[in-house]
Amino acid sequence: MTSKRIITALTAVALSSMLLAGCTTTNGPTPTPSTASPSPTATAPAAITGEAPKDEDEAIDKAKATIDLLLATQAQISAAGGTDASGYEAVATGKTLKEFQEDALRISKGPILNVDGDSIEGQSKVEGSLVFEPKTAYGQEYEGVENGLVIVPGCLDGSQRKITTADGKPAMANPKPRNEVEFHVIYNAETKTWLVNDRISLGTTC
């Protein structure tokens, strides 16, 4: 693969664009509030489970709770150093699972740009969590399940997630910490579990 063009990204840019926006829902059941102080040790989160949704309202409640749980899980995993990302598997799948696992890897090993713009290898410290403010939500059929996919547009606020790089300096902050995103939450009929499977960045701030 030597002829392949290699393009390297700034880690802070990547981090901020991919995961520095996270948020907390205010509606629906919240097994683990994402604004709560995370435990220093990552623990396996309870998944959002149940029978297929009876209607759109139930699906939306479950979807919002799943997003809350994902962000709370991220806060826990990050606070624990990002070394154990297995907790994400109970609450995320597909592209979202991959992105959040990458976030954990970055927290645990770096590199992350510090406030001076230096790329720092090694484990970072993380406090706080992303906050998600849903704007609306709607369901649709997904793999034969009515309302098995819920799309939740809203504002993802990364301003409360504070990262300290391995050199002890604050990480470079995203200058635009509040961004409009669209979470996609699906119902897995086999495992009867709700999972976040996509997060679309809409390219606008909020």
Add this chain to the structure above:
Amino acid sequence: MATAPAQAAGGVYCNDLSVCYLTISVPSDPAPNPDSNGWTPGAPTCYYENSESGLLQLGWTADEIRVFDGGTYQRFYAIIDCGSSTSYWSNVRQCYVFMKDGVWPARPPGYSPEAGYYGCIMFNPSPGGSPGLGQETQFWSETVPPGLKVLTPGRAAAQLIATFQLRGVDIGMAPQVNPAWGHRRSYVGIPVWLWVENPQPLTWGPYTETATLGGQTITATAQVTGIRWNMGDGREVVCGSTGTAYSVGYGLSDSPTCGHRYDRTSQNQPGDRYTVTATSQWSVTWTSLSGASGTVNLTTSSSTQLEINEIQSVNVKPTTPNG
């Protein structure tokens, strides 16, 4: 594997071994900068993400594959056909996006009537792309997704309505135009009758057109809901109907539907004439095949001149509202 350089300028990164790299993030859609998609300046480029082996297996060559190197992980992208103005690839959604045909579901709370309903369909990946296969999802968006040249129902309706040749009413009035004088003349205290002369679809309605614009089939119907008569003496009369045409049988009575009496002459007006303006209040309702609907309010106007004199006290010829 290249590590992230410490410094950046102008999107080009150079490490201390004099090896430079382009600065990128994961490819985004062109908006808000229509000249760049986050990877390459200039015309937007469409990228399909897959594993490296997946892309090779699907037919792309190594030279065609782009790598996003996140430092601790990599992502692999291949350039694909962006599609057309009615079905365009979205880098962030990784699917071809198109405006949905047919009846749309109820708009979720939080979206304005301008929002559109779009489909997002995965494709049978190959270097050329093949939209139309695979799982489809749908989403609402306030803005038309990048690359699409479609109109939301509201925009399409506005464009259709803008083509309507609506015009002001043909003014019916007693007094009528006196051929000898070449204008209308009446007197202080004499009833002035106001009506719409020969109402037509383009002056009173209903006027209906159907057209397909930007992928939306819109039917719009225009109808006047009322006329605001500015009598030129500082007063206005609002009438919700076409009014009643005067005939001599009515004598000196007031119009039962729409009329006015002047209490001073027009001698202080330019040219000794009051300008009477009839402003039509149009309500244009539209519906689209998607189920969206709305109302647009418009006005048109027309005017006429009217001389108002005082009746002299001696040997006055009997008069009527018709002058």
